[in-house]
Amino acid sequence: MLAFGLVIAIACFWSFVGFAIVSTLLSRRNLLQTALLAPAAGAGATVLLVMTLNWLAPVRIVGPIVTVLLLGLSIWLVRRKRTPVPFRRLAPFLAVLLLAALANGYPMFRFGFDWISYGNDDMANYCLAAKFFLNHNQFAPPSPQDIILNRDGSLFYWYSNVFIGMRHGVDEVLAWALSLTGLSAPQGFMPVIVAFELTLIAATGALVLQSKKYRRAALLVCLWLSLSALTTLGSVYQLFAQVGGIGGLAAAVTVLLRRPAARPRSELVLGGLLLASLCTFYPEVLPFAVLSYALYHALSILQRCERVRDVAGAIGPVVGWWLVFVNVSLPVTVLTLLRQFYLGTGAEATGRGLFPYYMTPAAFAYMWGFRAISEAYRVFLIDISIVAGALLFGVAMAGAVWYTWKRQPVAIVCLLMMALSFALFHAGLEFGLYKIAMYLQPFLLGVTILTWSGLRRRVTRRFAGALLIAGLAGVIALGARAQLFYTVRSMGVGGGGLVEIPFASRDGLISQLERISAFRDVTLSDASDIVLAKLESTYRGRLFFLSQDFLGANLLRIAGLSTKMNRWNPVAIIFGDNREELRHARALNRIRTVFDMHQVHGDSNGKAAESDIYAPGPKGNAFLFPRSPSANDELPLIKGDPATSVLNRRAKGPSEYESIRLSSTRAAQNYLTFVNSEYGQPYHSDASGQSRGLVSMYQVEDDYFFHGDTMQSLGRVSLFRVLDPTRRVHLVLEYTASLNQDHQNRIPQASVIGATREMFPVVGRGSARLVSPVLELQQIQGSGYVSLEMGTWGRFFPEQRSFIMSLWGRQYRADNRRIVGFCRDISLISDDQYLAMQAPRAIQSFPGDLRKKSLEYSGIYEDGWVGESSDVVLQQDDGDSHLVVSVLVPVLEGRRVASWVALLVDDREVERKPVASGAVAFDVRVAGQGRRRISLRLDHAVSLPSPDSRPVSAQIRYVGFQP
Secondary structure, eight states, X not given: OHHHHHHHHHHHHHHHHHHHHHHHHSOTTOHHHXXXXXXXXXXXXXXXXXXXHHTTSOHHXXXXXXXXXXXXXXXXXXXXXXXXXXXXXXXXXXXXXXXXXXXXXXXXHHHGGGOOTTOOHHHHHXXXXXXXXXXXXXXXXXXXXXXXXXXXXXXXXXXXXXXXXOOOHHHHXXXXXXXXXXXXXXXXXXXXXXXXXXXXXXXXXXXXXXXXXXXXXXXXXXXXXXXXXXHHHHHHTTOHHHHHHHHHHHHHHHHHSSOGGGSOTHHHHHHHHHHHHHHHHOGGGXXXXXXXXXXXXXXXXXXXXXXXXXXXXXXXXXXXXXXXXXXXXXXXHHHHHHHHHXXXXXXXXXGGGSSOTTSSTTHHHHHHTSSOTTOOOOHHHHHHHHHHHHHHHHHHHHHHHHHHHTTOHHHHHHHHHHHHHHHHHHHTOHHHHHHHHHHHHHHHHHHHHHHHHXXXXXXXXXXXXXXXXXXXHHHHHHHHHHHHHXXXXXXXXXXXXXXXXXXXXTTTHHHHHHHSOOOSSOEEEOOOSHHHHHHHHHHOSSEEESSOOTTHHHHHHHHHHHGGGGGGOHHHHHHHHHHHHHHHHHHHTEEEEEEEOOOSSOOTTOGGGGTOTTOOOOSEEEEEEEOSSOTTSOOEEEEEOGGGOSBTGGGOOGGGOOSEEEEETTSSTTEEEEEOBSSSEETTSOHHHHHTTOEEEEEEEEOSSSTTOEEEEEXXXXXXXXXXXXXXXXXXXXXXXXXXXXXXXXXXXXXXXXXXXEEOOOOSBSEEEEEOOOBOOEEETTEEEEEEXXXXXXXXXXXXXXXXXXXXXXXXXXXXXXXSXXXXXXXXXXXXXXXXXXXXXXXOSTTGGGGOTTOEEEEEOTTSEEEEEEEEEEEEOSSEEEEEEEEEOOEETTEESOSEEEEEETTEEXXXXXXSSSEEEEEEEEEOOEEEEEEEEESOOEEOSTTOOOEESEEEEEEEEXX
16 A cells, blocks of 8 residues: 555655646646646656756765755745646546556555566666665766675666666656655665656646647546556556656657747746656657657648748757756767667667567557457457457558648657558567557557547437447457456466566565665575566675676676767766776686587587477587686575476475575575576577577466466576585476477477486376486586486477468567477485485376376376376385276277277386277286386377377376285
8 A cells, every 4th residue: 555655645746846847837728738747747857856966966865855845946836826726627637547546556555565567677677777876876986896796786787877878867766766765676666657657648648638629538548548558568567768758758749849939938948848858768759759849840831830930949949948957968868869779770679589569460459459468369359359450550540640730749749650660560670669569559549539539529420429439438448458467467476478577576575685684795696587686686785696697797788789889978988998897807707618418419509409409409508607606605595486486396395485585505405506508598598599499498487287386488408506416416307298289299308417418217298207317417616517408409389370460470479489398397306315205106186196296207298198108106015016007098080099008017018908998907916116117108199189289199097006
């Protein structure tokens, strides 16, 4: 409740400050528009003053000062101007804004300040940057020694923001909120971004409300935006600067797209202020403001509504006031625009399949929220959604052209964005198209409502009018369904989709991080997820990661981004040598090392992975070994939740699951930590690594067969460092190919590599729990390493597309992962632990019996089906027992699938039976005791009926020992 209250408090503060400013500078002809512009103006005044003073002192000091100054100035202006607030006309808009706050922010009522939403990497970056500005002024570079020793993870963000001249207006606003509340950055993030969304909705209403006759249209636009799927996605997916910037764009064009002769000169001051705040929030959309201004006034001159000299005379004052308000942040605006243009038009902007959503016909369904991104869909429904979305988009485009001619500001911006979207599509710039779809949303909905209102006024028949109302209500309702999907997914109560850290809000990750003291000595972390690593760095100083140098990577990335632009950047000119020295010092702490894959035949450069999935693996796997600190010493260790990673699950019980735990490097024997390597990269690697199948493991997702559990899709190679290892170990792999959809579902010939390469005892199709032969670890720089090698390069999931979905964009995949299968657990156990394992006596219930950690098996689907080969290891207690086996051989494609079934014990055939009817039973007396490997062999397999394509031979009813 307090988190939601903070949303309302921030929105009210901005509204009060903004109303005082707008009512002073804007004419009083449209008081309702003044009130709707107020939140954007208040946010703009806040960020401009905070950023200016932050050059002198940290936001922790200047934040309260700015708040008092703005409040005092606003009270003085309100008392002096005495502009009446149109409460009666404003009330419906306030109700809609409250609805928007509830619709988008209701997870706060469940999680409070622990709501972490999708946990996007952008959010983690904004939090660390806000922490830096909270505690430091902009022109004070951090101490090189503090950077080298990782004393504070936020210090790196001076280089990724101030040094390269990257926009950081929203970071400063977040720091301002933290200075007033005492919250940490992750706690304050979601309340601030939801407040920004309310600002965006109100500003869009002001943009549509060009006169009193558009009051109803403006209200409808605000209502639609509050339930808009893509608008909500921008907030819950934590695109912080974008949400603030689009609201700033709507506010700026509302003021600037007017006839110069029809407005007082004070409006030019307001226009300069809003334009300056737009530049600090999100300079990427500044060209839309400039082009809209040019197009609006060109049309006015063409239609003889304005004179050229009037337009020219207004440009100078607007630019002048813009320069006054943006002041020392001008280089940031220019450098951000240049850098984003370079990145947005370069090879990286194509995305190479990472953002395929708007490169296929499904774009029309996503645009209106008829379908949600990452949502499973049926072919028939997606086709209907595409056709409906395309027709609606065509109507909106026609409306944009018509209302642009009539000089409606919302239509002008919309038409320009539509034109850019076609250019981006033609150029194949999928990331730009993904962004422009969200930029377009408020302006597209505004034009659609204006077009709908125009048709509604022209319709004379009651039935046609009712159809128009029903049609609009249906479109809004369908979009609200997708909006609900995005918000529910933002709770992170499951894996998959866009969620980066599942269960983080439910388990109170932020509160757990808050409880970890700010330890001054060295701490290690096993985090391999980039977002979790950055969040841990927000709270813990001197934190080092065993997977890779997440924070030091910023310095390397900055080098690639800023080289060509440093000549225009005064900060880079002054401190450039300092950055190079730090980058070199960080690089020296990592030694390039090669893990020997013990591959007799292989392609060491991995090129075969691109063409042949069965190509041999690499001979060596390079990675960067950290010189210090040494994980061989006993040091504090932050461990992740087994629910968010498949590593080390064998040692954890379900009741022990926490998002993080503070432990020690010696507290858990044979503890696996993922290592980023050349052929086993994390999921957040570049598109090239993903397309070549070099990603080791993707994010966790919900387990299809075991409700409440999670699994991870798996690539070919995974490299692990082992903490506190024993000399002789076994690697345990829980794997399934049941979901591969390749009509084979074979378990690959996987192996584990330490000092030697050892093959897993793999047979059959479906799933397996495999225990490797005993091995010793490979020693590198005094530390033990082990690698999982799946024996084959991954495949893409097959896609079936309808005729409509195949019209264009067939080269773009909805799922661009190239995987070998799915993994449920990867654990390392000692030889003593393996010998102490007590196997079950029987299996008969599926999938429940396959959950048992003591069960070794291979070649059994989770629902009990088996292919031609399957093994299971069971415990025989009595020296003379009966082995009882019962299977059912189905009839598929008009005949019995298999003609015979053979039963083997410890690889020796004990009985073979022909299949006369569906049921086949064995009752064999077996001498001996201990672990026994029970095997079934059948002569043929046939795929199950569509849509289940798994090849099967029989279904197990019972396998076990009886007295």
